[in-house]
Amino acid sequence: MKETLVKLFKLQNTDREILERKMMIKEIPQKMKELEKIIGDRTELLEEVEQRLKGNHNKELAVERKLQETKISIERHKKQLLTVKTNKEYAALLKEISTEESNIERLEEEMLYLLDETEGVEEEKREEEKTLSKMKERYEKNKAALEEKKERFEREIEIKKKEREQFATEIEGNLLKRYEKIRSLRDGIAVVQIQEGNCGGCFSSIPPQVINEAKRGDKILTCESCGRIIVYLKEDQGQSGE
Numbered sequence: 001m002k003e004t005l006v007k008l009f010k011l012q013n014t015d016r017e018i019l020e021r022k023m024m025i026k027e028i029p030q031k032m033k034e035l036e037k038i039i040g041d042r043t044e045l046l047e048e049v050e051q052r053l054k055g056n057h058n059k060e061l062a063v064e065r066k067l068q069e070t071k072i073s074i075e076r077h078k079k080q081l082l083t084v085k086t087n088k089e090y091a092a093l094l095k096e097i098s099t100e101e102s103n104i105e106r107l108e109e110e111m112l113y114l115l116d117e118t119e120g121v122e123e124e125k126r127e128e129e130k131t132l133s134k135m136k137e138r139y140e141k142n143k144a145a146l147e148e149k150k151e152r153f154e155r156e157i158e159i160k161k162k163e164r165e166q167f168a169t170e171i172e173g174n175l176l177k178r179y180e181k182i183r184s185l186r187d188g189i190a191v192v193q194i195q196e197g198n199c200g201g202c203f204s205s206i207p208p209q210v211i212n213e214a215k216r217g218d219k220i221l222t223c224e225s226c227g228r229i230i231v232y233l234k235e236d237q238g239q240s241g242e
């Protein structure tokens with residue numbers, strides 16, 4: 001019986017290893033999505049900076065246009081000075097020109113401020129592009145690593161499936177059925193070790209006399225709480241031979 005229990009435990013170990021790999025494979029798409037989201041968010045950040053830069057350029061163009069218009073207007077008014085008939089008209093024109101000249105000063109100041117601001121945003125854009133390109137590089141590496149991992153797990157699962165088929169043939173039919181039944185009810189784990197007096201599956205305590213029986217290993221014992229088969233094995237037993 002002891003030997004049967006060891007075989008059963010080995011079968012369980014292999015099934016557990018298959019299960020673990022399947023679960024890890026299942027997590028991969030989510031991890032990929034998380035990586036993609038990081039890149040997406042960072043791309044949005046760059047787009048926002050680009051948008052700001054575009055806004056600044058538009059403001060610069062508008063100020064430039066106003067400057068040109070005002071300069072043309074000053075020229076026109078200066079020419080009119082030569083043709084006006086009255087002092088009153090002359091004074092009004094002079095006042096107009098003076099206002100326009102102070103407008104030009106104000107617009108030029110505004111332009112300097114805008115150019116300075118644009119320089120800052122351009123620097124921000126360069127930094128953001130650098131960061132994004134580094135992140136993309138890292139993303140490609142991480143993505144490749146995840147894909148490689150997935151393929152490796154799939155290969156290992158194929159190997160382990162063959163191993164478990166072999167182990168399964170060495171176990172008597174009814175016991176195997178019982179094993180599969182418990183496994184389907186208990187998240188794929190039907191055989192657990194007793195760990196410090198507790199069931200290794202649900203962690204409820206195992207009565208001392210049951211532990212003693214398990215140590216003898218001459219019959220199939222189950223946990224009263226979760227129904228899993230409990231075994232008491234020494235360190236070197238029950239390894240799946242990896």
Ligand SMILES: [Zn+2]
Pocket residue numbers: 199200201202203204223224225226227228
């Ligand atoms: Zn249990």
